[in-house]
Amino acid sequence: MTHFGIICPPYPGHLNPQAALGRELQSQGHRVTLLQIPDVALKVRSEGLEFYPLGESTYQPGSLAKTFQQLGQLSEMEALNYSVDFCQQVTEIICRDAPGAIAELGIEALLIDQLEPAGETVAEGLHLPFVTVSCGQAIHRRADVPPFFTPWRYRKALWAKLRNQVAYYMLDRNCQPILDTINHYRQQWNLPPYQGLYSTSTRLAHVSQQPAAFDFPCPNLPIDFHYTGPFRNPSPCGVDFPFEQLTGQPLIYASLGSIQNTKAALFRAIAAACEGLDVQLLIAHGGGISAEDIQSFPGSPLVMEYVPQVEVLARASLTITHGGLNTVLDSLTHGVPLVAIPITFEQPGTGARIRETGVGEVLPLKRLRVKRLRKAIQRVLTKESYAQNAARVQQSICNSGGVHRAAEIIEHAVKSQVRDLSEVASRVPANVLPSAQATLSEK
Template identity: 75%
Template structure:
């Protein structure tokens, strides 16, 4: 059996799906170890995975919480710019500490999140196999595909290509602190310098937890690239929920994820927009609201700190979300249409895919108001096209294979030490 190491950003949106993939591999007899900063040790262990610390000499405990708190106050490009220093610091920690940790732990193969490119650099330096895993949107760095943080739809025209290339250039310019940190180590390790960020060099396999049906057209993708659908399985952590308080009315599930959940004004607008409608609003705030803020919400929403998301979505008629990919995919896994209010990071790009697939509506922060949100909720709840399109994506997700398919690809790539090709290319299953 193989000892896999996982390198990913220390945020729940990446830790949770990577943990599901890790548990699936463990169930098959493999060993799986997260290489992470000390702040997330308890989180990793609570998911049933092994933990190996990195950054003990460079990382200041509590920096992650401080960063998340500040990011919760910001939106749009401000949040992206603020996150650069944290990402650069994590890049330095991985490059400095991961090589020694990998050797000491006896890790043989790395599973590297696409948003943590330092992991690929370390694998190249050590000469060990690595597989790229996209827990957020898969980034292809193609001229015809809008950058992940833009709200643009897909247009395969000269002007759209030019616009996309210009913004990719701006991304690389603004990300110079991260690129410089990476290239400092790459030069020391006699590896060619990176010119672009998030352009994976994976050759064995690149796995995305999107289904192909929830992405823009991507022709001529490498044979080792795979859309598998979301990575989900039972976590050892249990979350209680007062299901007995559900009224039987159409259920609206509202979540702003783990980084934007302190935006009380958004929760207030959501509650106000649902007030008076024949629906039951369920809000999960992930610790972002105190009792006083909850009491200020209009109507009678059912408010909880955490919820068993999949179980609640199985009863939902609509999801209101900031556009985090995990919540969007969980909703579509149950055929639940969406109203998205993108805030920052990849959320505008996820919103663009909601529009592209017709699975919901998207409201920009600058256009958001209670009347606009209420009318949008009513439209998505009552017009059949949204539900039908969500059910179409549900079917695509059920056929994509999910975490079991992802683990099959990982095992195939490692077993034969060659690219795990698409089923059509191999002419076989698995």
């Protein structure tokens, strides 16, 4: 048995697939503990994993909810820039507190979300084996692949490669506080500095919940990289749904995820676009909008706070989404085409892949009009190519192995690397964790 630690962003879009991966490893006899700020303790434990809080001495409880509230009012670059301060705070907490927690718990290997690069530095500093996990898009930081946060299409031309490199340069500049924090600890721990984010390759393996068919062409990927498809298994947090209220009309499922779900005006536009069509609209808002907002929606959509997304999508004909990868993959798992309205973060990049693979339509938020959205909905519902392309990606997902395959890869990669705790203790540099050797030696 191996004791795995998970370090990932404190956002539901990462916690949910990481929890599924953790449960799969638990089913194989392993122990799994997720380490993060105290605000996510209830969420993690309700998903069946052990939890260890970081940052209790400095973190202000409730900061995550306030950050979500503000992010829900922003879009595009404004949201990205606003998130940097909070991400820098979490980075500092992970670098400062995770080494001691890992030593105390006797964690032997780490699963590091690609979007939480501080975790890689902690693993390197402690000489612990780690596997990179992409719950969002797999980030291939290379000139020929458009960056994950851009809406750009894949192009082989030199100008496109230069454009991609400039975009990553701008990302590094905007995220300089995060990079500086990581490099501060890397210097203390005698590790070479990062020149940019998401460019390391010291992992044992890299698993992505994308299928290969839902990505840009990426020849010559590292041998340790694996497209496994979505990380899904039954969650202890079940949600009831009144399936008897479904009318039998083509079902359109609309969701804006867990952060952008406060955009009542966007939900209203979706309802207006579906009004008068021979469809049934189901809106899942996650508690982000008020009863007054719901009453103002045109038509007669079925509006619910939470739904069992996978079960609902099994009956859907179309998904309208902000481009969150989990909703996109759940839709494609059932061959459901999409209309995406990307808002911020990696959503434009997901939209670019929707366009590239032909599984749906993508509408820029700034140019969104009810008439344009209605036409996009009608095109995707009536033009066979969208459903055919979604079915092709669905087959890729079926062939990828999912969370079970991801867990197998992790077990195989880590099996020969997990050392006896006393050996780990003997290799922990004193400047990483002065008390780590004594703590681990006592276990």
